[in-house]
Structures are given as C-alpha cells and as structure tokens.
Amino acid sequence: MASIELKQRSGNAENADVDLASLEIRMSRSENLPTLPQSASRVLRLADDPDVSPRKIEQAIELDPAVAAKILRVANSAYYGTTQVATLGRAISFLGLTTVRSVIISIAMQQMVTGRTQCPSFNKVDYWRHSLAVGTIARIIGKLKVPGKAEELYCAGMLHEIGLLAMDKFVPQELHVAITRARESGRPLEETETHVLGFNHSQVGAVLSRRWAMSPTVTDAIQNHGHPTTDGEHAQTTLIVAISNALANAAHFTHNNTNDQTGVDPALAHAVGLPEEQFGIICEVVGQEVTRAQELFQIAA
Numbered sequence: 001m002a003s004i005e006l007k008q009r010s011g012n013a014e015n016a017d018v019d020l021a022s023l024e025i026r027m028s029r030s031e032n033l034p035t036l037p038q039s040a041s042r043v044l045r046l047a048d049d050p051d052v053s054p055r056k057i058e059q060a061i062e063l064d065p066a067v068a069a070k071i072l073r074v075a076n077s078a079y080y081g082t083t084q085v086a087t088l089g090r091a092i093s094f095l096g097l098t099t100v101r102s103v104i105i106s107i108a109m110q111q112m113v114t115g116r117t118q119c120p121s122f123n124k125v126d127y128w129r130h131s132l133a134v135g136t137i138a139r140i141i142g143k144l145k146v147p148g149k150a151e152e153l154y155c156a157g158m159l160h161e162i163g164l165l166a167m168d169k170f171v172p173q174e175l176h177v178a179i180t181r182a183r184e185s186g187r188p189l190e191e192t193e194t195h196v197l198g199f200n201h202s203q204v205g206a207v208l209s210r211r212w213a214m215s216p217t218v219t220d221a222i223q224n225h226g227h228p229t230t231d232g233e234h235a236q237t238t239l240i241v242a243i244s245n246a247l248a249n250a251a252h253f254t255h256n257n258t259n260d261q262t263g264v265d266p267a268l269a270h271a272v273g274l275p276e277e278q279f280g281i282i283c284e285v286v287g288q289e290v291t292r293a294q295e296l297f298q299i300a301a
Contacts, residue, residue, distance in 0.1 A: 018171060020199040024207050026170055040067070040108045045213060047101045057097060058089050070107050071100065079292055098151035102139075105155045106132075112165055118172035121179040122164065126255035129290060131158050133253035136289045137244035137282055142237075145273060149217065149237055156221035156241050159214070163205030163222070171197065190226050202226050228268070239272050251283035253290065 042060045046052045061068050068088050074080065075091035085091045092100055109131065113124045135157030142150035167175045178192040185192070193200040206223035214222075217234050221241040224231040228242040246264045248254075264279060 014177075014196050018174070018197055020203055020207070023166075023170055023199075023204065027166060027207070028211075040104045041212065043104050044101060047097050048215065052097075054089065054092050054097070057100065058092055061088060061092075061100075067104070067107055071095070071103055074103050102151045102154045102158075105158050109158055117168055119168045119175045119179070120172075121176050121183075122168050122172075123255060127161070127164060130248055130253045130255040131161060132290050133248035133251060133286050134158070134160055134241065134244045136286050137247050138241050140282060140285065141240050141244060141272065141274065145240065146236060152215060152217055153221075153237055153240055153244075155214075156218040156237065157244050159205065159209065159218060160222050160225050160241055160245060161201055161205065162208055163201035163203065166204050166208060167193075167201055188226070200226075229271075236272075239268065243268050243272050243274060247279060247282055248286065250279065251286050253286070 042063070043057060046057055046060055061071060072085065072088060072091050075085040075094050080095070085094050095103065109128065113128045117124055135154045138153040138157035139150050142153035146153070164175070174196050175193070178189060178196045181187070181192040181196070182189040190200040190202060202223050202225065206219050209219040209222050217237050220231050220234040221238045224238050225242045225245055228235065228238045231238040243264060246268065250264060264276075266276070269276060269279075
C-alpha cells in the first residue's frame, strides 16, 4: 500500500532509475534494511494494546537481555532520580509503559546509528543529536499542549528523519549530492533530494514507519513535518514535531550542515500556540537534556 500511496515519478529528477517504489522493494529484499530490534518491535506492539499487562511487557523484554539491562540502567539512573530499582518488573512499573516505549525507541535508534556510513557527507552522531533534540523538545511541548501524547511525540521526534538512514544505505551517492547542494545553496534538504531523486527522506521514513507498525500519529509526523499544514488528520502533533525540528536547529542541534529551518516560522509557532518568549527557555533546557541523554545512552559527542 505504501508503494502506491507514496510513489513519486522521477521524470524531473536527475536519477530516473530510482523511484520510491523501487527503493521500497530493494529495502524489503535487503538484510541491510534499517530495522527495529525484534524485541523492540514486540514491545511496541504490546504497548499499543490498552489491555496489556506489565508482566507481558516484562516477558517480551526479557527475551533480549541487552535491552533488559539498559532499561534497568535507565530506571536506576540519576536522570530518573532513583538508584533502588532491582528488578525488570519494578523498572517497568516505575517508568510506566509510555516511558518504556520511549526508552525502547532510544535504544533502537542507538543501535541503528552505529556502524559505518556509506554517504561521505552524512554524520550519524550529528544526526543522533539532532533527532534526540527534536524528540526532547516535542516531549516538552507535548506535555504543555497534549499531555496524553507527550511520549508518542518523543518517538515521532526521534524518528522524524529516519528515512536518512535508509537513504545512506541504498542511495548514498545521490544523498551525498543532495546534502552537498543543500549546503551550497541554502535550500531545504527535502527540496534537493526531490530534485536529485524524485522523492525525499520524509517519504522514505514514512515507508519504514508503516513497515514497523508505528502509530498513524508517528507516521504522519515523519512524512509531513516538512510541510505540516498539509496534515489534516494529525495536524496538531505534526505541527509540534515541525516546530521542535526548527527549535532544535535554533539550539544548534543541526546535522549535515544544511540550512533547513534556520529560524522558527511565527505562523508555525502561532498554530502550535507557543509564545516566542518560550523559545529561549526550551532551547536552554534541550541542551541540558541532550547532554544527560547522551551520557545515559553512551553516545559519543
């Protein structure tokens, strides 16, 4: 279904041999497809079930000792203000299912950004820091505007540019050309990607999100954060991810040295209901949060 919905004709693109549908086929056949760890996928599916018990979540996490150890470490970290959580079951109860979901996404992203890049201009550490900043800001704004969606917004922010990881694997040279042109021209990366390939990383990310069975809220934010006013069904959450992306760049958590959204569009801030005087406070807070999260998840600066 995603192939039909998202396919872009590349008649005006420089590389007419690649379109989104053929890229999706290549990704589905490849062992190198960016994938969520099996335990992460299982836990996320269970977390979407309103009737799931904490014990079922615990049993799913126990199947991956590395993930279980990380969740225990998170629960006992200074980040959450405690050092007395001795068992996985208590960690899940202490953190809550929504936070466990966010931790699982963070662990999965950590695993996916390890390894060598194929595109010479794509910096995975900067990409991770930017994604973490967007997720953190989206959670902050979510707690202010839609508290019940705060953790889901964190996931959407963390994954908003996940399509770049797939493009780094499958079309690295074309991505390099697009990033280089975005740097040189000051044009948005999505625009130069579309010119080179006929599609962009937001569309690729939406394909991955559907394949991973992410919620429609997350998928739509990934696909539409670059043009949030076109998202009719999940406009509020997509707008929050879009302004979080702009604020992350304003706080200097950029990646690939492109000039995407160097300022915050006043109309976007108005649509979200975020006063301009809060921008500086959020940017200051996110700097502290990213530093703490980097230490927590052991990501090199």
